Amino acid sequence: MALLRRPSINSSVRLDPNMNRYTEEIVEAFQSIQDDICGQLELFDGKGIFKEDLWERREGGGGRTRILSDGNVIEKGGVNFSAVHGPISAQLANALKVDPGHFFASGVSIVLHPCNPHVPIIHMNIRYFETSSPDSSKDPVWWFGGGIDLTPHYIVEEDSRYFHRQLKTICDRHHHSFYNEFKLWADDYFYIKHREETRGIGGIFFDKLDHKRELNKDQLFDFVCDVGRGFAPIYKEIAGRHKHKSFTDQEKQWQLLRRGRYVEFNLVYDRGTKFGLETGGRIESILMSLPEYARWTYDFKPEENSREAQTLDLLKKGIDWHH
């Protein structure tokens, strides 16, 4: 994979003529969301600047990986855009349960690891996938997916309520059942099975939103863009509440342990990560989600009734956060 430094990736996304008119619009919208988020985060951080790596995929397409390191608020964060296409490999066909042919996939993926343990880790992703089959009698296959979830090192109920209410507001603008459905989906997805712990306080997760939904393609596209645009204001509000708080070394160590769990989730369960590793994606872009530093202490148990223990008690499915 060649790394290029250029102002924009547009020219490298050689659109497949078999693809429908959406691909170009999606690529533009997703890039503009990436630009907007990077701008807002740089202003908010006040020190960190995104470093951009443009890359190309040999089989088609490429991406813009943007990493902010050693900021005032963000210790390590990635805001990545990619748009890739090409023949569907046997592995891809099997993983995604699609027929042979060509595929196009584009998305924006974000993970931010803060310096301060009182500021939560946040993740956001929006993505689009479509295939074109040589058999023109078949219906075109396409879908949208995505989600936002929050991983506080210390759970603060007011933040959790705020976070879920904002997500509900975004969802409600598009479909009355989205929040409830996608909140449940996030509880199930962002779950570290071997620890019997959720990754954090959840959020929303959705996948394979397609023509079988009540909304049409334009409306689903609007929804995922709305999720993407909702991300920065929500993060800035919550991070802004805590970024100036002082913290002890013990709190910093707890943050490192919780980051260890984040690593476990991403390497063992996260579908995007596994998919990327298995299909030869750009490793440094995929693994930007891992924190700068993490820790594993054998059989660590926080003191009873400590804030650490209270946080652990809340790492479970089915909590109704938005009331």
Added chain:
Amino acid sequence: MALLRRPSINSSVRLDPNMNRYTEEIVEAFQSIQDDICGQLELFDGKGIFKEDLWERREGGGGRTRILSDGNVIEKGGVNFSAVHGPISAQLANALKVDPGHFFASGVSIVLHPCNPHVPIIHMNIRYFETSSPDSSKDPVWWFGGGIDLTPHYIVEEDSRYFHRQLKTICDRHHHSFYNEFKLWADDYFYIKHREETRGIGGIFFDKLDHKRELNKDQLFDFVCDVGRGFAPIYKEIAGRHKHKSFTDQEKQWQLLRRGRYVEFNLVYDRGTKFGLETGGRIESILMSLPEYARWTYDFKPEENSREAQTLDLLKKGIDWHH
């Protein structure tokens, strides 16, 4: 899973009457290897003492997890023994390609993460597995597996030669083709595919050694015990060469980055870890292999011709180390 503190696990390994006479012998030999290694490592470290957790598995058997933290040489190390048995679940049958019935499995697993970046990480495992089928007309299924591999943060050719020669000497005592075969197997197994890097300088790896081998069961049992007993002297020799060396902060940071790779291997590829996580093993015993601290820096590249770059150049398959 209940944690018990007792001098020995023997009484909790309720042997299945269907098992053959080997199980008891193996349990005793493996426990004695664990005892011997822990004793040697404590003496060698001079500060760290193993903390023991005895645990029981609800469906049958249990283990002795022993962890040494914050030693003079060893920052975090685990020397674990387990002996578990019970009905073969559908998942187990599928993963191991065995028929329904009962299984018995026992092993010793070791990972040592040193304080000093000039001392390598080392791993050793020996294991035995057998099944008994309700259908007495079927041949009994049993096998031995195991291996030792070394992960230097800085590769030293003399150490690598010493390490591989020692392994070859052990192998040669049992079968003239073992070293060549198991060295190749280790190159393939201890490989971080998404990084296109071996985990370290390899070693030996072997699995499913059974009646189809030229050696009989007694002889294979002797071989794995010899591997187990070979571990401590080899580690003490290599660690002893470097444990007093001074190191810079830059070298310490490089160690943290290499540990990040170790985490990637163990969570993404290691069969024992995956198997343990999927089948509800004792998590803290399985994940003792993860280092106390690890690091991921986006797209880190060592300076050309630095010792770090030289080490990266040697992280590949097919190097003939023992000459």
